[in-house]
Amino acid sequence: MISTTFTPAGLRSAVAAAIRAPSLHNSQPWRFRLSDGGIEVRIDPDRLPQVSDPNRWAARLSCGAAVFNLRLALAVAGTPAEVRLRPHPHDLDTVALLVPARPRPATPAEQDLYSAISRRHSNRRPFWPNPVAADARWRLIEAARAEGAWLEMVIGAGAVQTVAEIARSANRVLERDCAYRAELTRWIRTSPAGDGIPVEAGGPVPEPQDLLPQRAFGVRTRAPGRDFEPEPLVAVLGVQGDSATDQITAGQALQRVLLTATDSRLAVSMLSQPIEVPRAREQLRLALGRYGAPQMVMRIGYGQPGGPSAPRRGVDETIDLA
Template sequence: MSTVEERPWTAAETEVLLRSMMRAPSVHNTQPWLLEVEPGELRVRERAEPALPHHDPHGRDRAASCGAAVANLELAVRTLGRAAETALLPDADDPGLVARIAVGGEVAPSPEELRRYGAIARRASQRAPFDGVAVPAPVVHKLVDAGGAPGVEARHVRPGREVAVVARLLRFAAEHFQTDSGYQRELSLWTIRDEHAHRHGVGIPAGRVPSGSVPWAGLVQRATEVPDTPELERRLAGETLLVFVTVDDAPLDHIRAGYALERAWLAAVDLGLAAGVLTQPLHLEPVRSALCEDLELTGFPQALLRIGYAAEADPPSPRQGEQEVLRGGPGPAVRPPGR
């Protein structure tokens, strides 16, 4: 990498960085990150709050969310024509510091980086069914490659026996969460009304949490009609599933998993696909253990990514105001009202 270039960030550059990071996926749309902007360096911090003790008791998803934000931020730096070198958990004495990105001199971004940066604004969690058109095998291979990162394997869940295993475990998880009063209360707290006023903020829009039958056993309310295992298997067979597996199960692995997942997700969007992530079933130890054993995984499964062609894309969820996540550096460029 070229020598770190310590020129100040302009307001327009800061806005590009912020918007890219803030469009990353996060558990229950909590957006658990802060960005510190300094000349020649960017730092991503994990906020300890908000916590999700029932959904994410060990903070795995919160760390993975920050890893996804790092992936977007890295792409933004490259799109601005600067070199970037990322270090994850760079300071053992500062556990809240998720990543430090050293920014170098001018280096032109590749066409692939520019396309995937463009996918950031189009990426949204697809909770509706896909249209049933199979993703071609060469495309699946590209997504598996895009989801590879140090310490992370993106593994395709093969049709047939492996999909049947996942269907059985997702149904088990759905039935568990439907009767877990703490989980249901927490999900209710993080579900916000579908209103124009909620363009900014945190939480899951109510219209994005299925109240009727769902094609997969993800976010489930008490009234959600969970398909039986054969029906769930049939529906899952109409989409592509990737499982992200890490070598170990420490915070660094969780961050790496989120980083790798976002890279695969952006590659999917760039290829005309939609995707949605499942993590909550993997917080149940029986589900996680059975998935490892039955799919013969050589590591720890951190997330499942559903991928397919969507007849209608889900809209993005609301995001916090830019100044709520920025520390240091110039403020974002101010636009005239109505733009």
């Protein structure tokens, strides 16, 4: 017999996993609530970086990632869900509704990805020079494909240089905006907080010779002229279109890729600058020769295990009572 409702206890348990999803500047723009026995995932309009994300692209991506974590948590609890994206088309804030599906045991893949949720975090430090193994790359590509997305590995020094120049150009455009720089600063945390980026979780201070642009979240310096990372593995995640539904789909795919990377003992950091600037995003699409819309650029490699992660607000801070 199919369960007809999710319970408040089940909601709290699943949300504890959902809030481990990534978000722009660790803004955590999500809210959850029970609705007619299902779980609604909604954008929190009070937690949006208004300058960096005026069209809510990043919020939808983050909420999509949270939906994927919810799916895993519910499946592992034996109460899997059917996901309905944007169930109320005229309600721009409702991202998804998860309703009970037929009970079944969690698959080994679901269990592995669920166990990776607590270990996953963005690693903004330089990675080791060890190349990422071919089978690990294949797993990441298949993870994106399983969620209706594509993952393009940027292979070859020339191709990486092209993508890097697009990213650096986009970063220069963004940093010329005083309001953008001020907003970025407001999300940096020098003391304990439930959101934002702690300085200890930031990478080394960026320098002009760096191949890929890093946001200045950290305070650690390095020897002048020293490269951040000589040969990173760069990948671009994209989907077929760029509607609100496509962006939520991309968020679920992004989280599946990130958890698959964590399960493969890989480290990842994300570069959204070439997605935030429309002209750079189109240049990126043309450079890749892909049909569809790029949604995130990632730097992937083997990094120092552990390391600081960005904090999260408490579960009860993100749940709306009926």
